[in-house]
Amino acid sequence: MRSVIFFDIDGTLATEDNRAVIPQSTREAIALTRQKGNLTFINSGRTAFNISTKVKKLGFDGYICGCGTYIEYGGKVILSRTVEKDECRRIAALMRMCNVTPVYEHRDGYFFDDKAPVNDGLKYFMEFFVDSGIDTSGRVEDENFGFDKFVIWTNPDSDMELFRQEIGKDFSIIDRGGGFYENVPLGFSKATGIATILDKLGISIENAYAIGDSTNDLPMLQAVPNSIAMGGAEHIYPYVSYVTTPIEENGIYNALKHFELI
Numbered sequence: 357m358r359s360v361i362f363f364d365i366d367g368t369l370a371t372e373d374n375r376a377v378i379p380q381s382t383r384e385a386i387a388l389t390r391q392k393g394n395l396t397f398i399n400s401g402r403t404a405f406n407i408s409t410k411v412k413k414l415g416f417d418g419y420i421c422g423c424g425t426y427i428e429y430g431g432k433v434i435l436s437r438t439v440e441k442d443e444c445r446r447i448a449a450l451m452r453m454c455n456v457t458p459v460y461e462h463r464d465g466y467f468f469d470d471k472a473p474v475n476d477g478l479k480y481f482m483e484f485f486v487d488s489g490i491d492t493s494g495r496v497e498d499e500n501f502g503f504d505k506f507v508i509w510t511n512p513d514s515d516m517e518l519f520r521q522e523i524g525k526d527f528s529i530i531d532r533g534g535g536f537y538e539n540v541p542l543g544f545s546k547a548t549g550i551a552t553i554l555d556k557l558g559i560s561i562e563n564a565y566a567i568g569d570s571t572n573d574l575p576m577l578q579a580v581p582n583s584i585a586m587g588g589a590e591h592i593y594p595y596v597s598y599v600t601t602p603i604e605e606n607g608i609y610n611a612l613k614h615f616e617l618i
Contacts, residue, residue, distance in 0.1 A: 359563040359617060361389065362399040362420070362550055362576055363608075365411060367569035368586055371603055374484070378410065385609040386414050388618040397553060399546050401538060401572050403504055404428070404463040406490065420549030423540040423572065425504040426463050427549055435552060436463060438504050439541060447506070447523070448496045454519040456510055460496065460503035467494040467501050477509040477536060510535040530572050538572055546576035567600075567611055568592070584611045 363369055371377040386396055398407060399420040407419060418429035427435040439447070444460070451458045452471055457478050460467040466485070472478075485492050495501070505527075510516060523529060523539055530538040546566075554564060565582040566573070569589040577583040577596055585592045587602035600611035612618045 357563055358393045358395060358559070359565060360395040360397060360553065360557065360559050361612070361617065362397050362546075362564070362566040362580075363416075364568035364570070364573050364576075365398060365400045365402060365407070367589070367603065368567055368573075369411060369414065369603075369608065372569075374487075376408075376410070377604065378414065379604055379606065379608070381606040381609040382603075383414060385612045385618055389612055390415055392618065394617055395557070395559075399549055399566065399568075399576050401505075401546075403461045405465055406461075408488070418553065420546065420553065422461060422463065422504040422544075423538070423546055423575075424544040424549035424552075425541065427552055429553065429556065434556065437541065437544065438462065438502050441502055443526075444502050448501070450518075450522055451508065454515045456508040456514045456516075456519060458506050458508045460494075460501070460506045462494075462503050465491055465494050467496055467498065467503065468492065469496045473511045475509050475511060477534075505538070505540045507532075507536065507538050510537070532571060546573065547579035548575075550576055550579050565615060565617065567608065569603075582615060584615075 366372045369378060369382060390396060395417045397418045397420060398416050401423050403422040404426050420427050425437045457472045457475050458469055459481060482492060527539040527541055532538055550564060554561060561580060564580040566576040566580045567584040568577055569586040574595055583596040585596040585599045586607050587600055593599055598614060600607045
């Protein structure tokens, strides 16, 4: 029976720094497991447009993006969910009231708010986007403004009580640490993405594997019996069935070897 493996990107397939290194052993491991007939999927918080060519070249059968709000298999889109336009406008106005710094993530691009406070988190993201050739021209005032999910950074005078009260009605609020929050529509997660793929392919949960390194990976790690944490991600060790070596110490290769997937 073939297996299916779900991979996070940042800190799992590629180093989570400006280098974004993908170890050669990772490339080899993915090629070897596919040769055995196993399926490989990206399962990322990134929206679809922000999956780099470098990552795609590793070889994947499909993509779960935006924490389950977009799913692609065999080159075909099987699920795509964007927040209603009026609701996007309402949330953008609310974020201004909360005095937080948002980035709105759509499957086709990012949108920014020039009226939001500029902080170090946003500056870092913008510099990274520009260096990566990502278009940063989208604004909330644009006619095509919309998003599948969004992130925020808090500021010293942010109204987080209002934020949690209002956003918590319709979104899962994921605390990524350091005043950074990822917000995903209720009913969607990396776990729902896995369920959709397993149902479509007729693969049992016992043959599903997930590999990640951060708190936003917990839904997918807790959704499968074969869950793997990258070495160095101590904060998620209690929630997984196996801990592999760090990413640059052949972490992916060793994990797939341990489970006899290569």
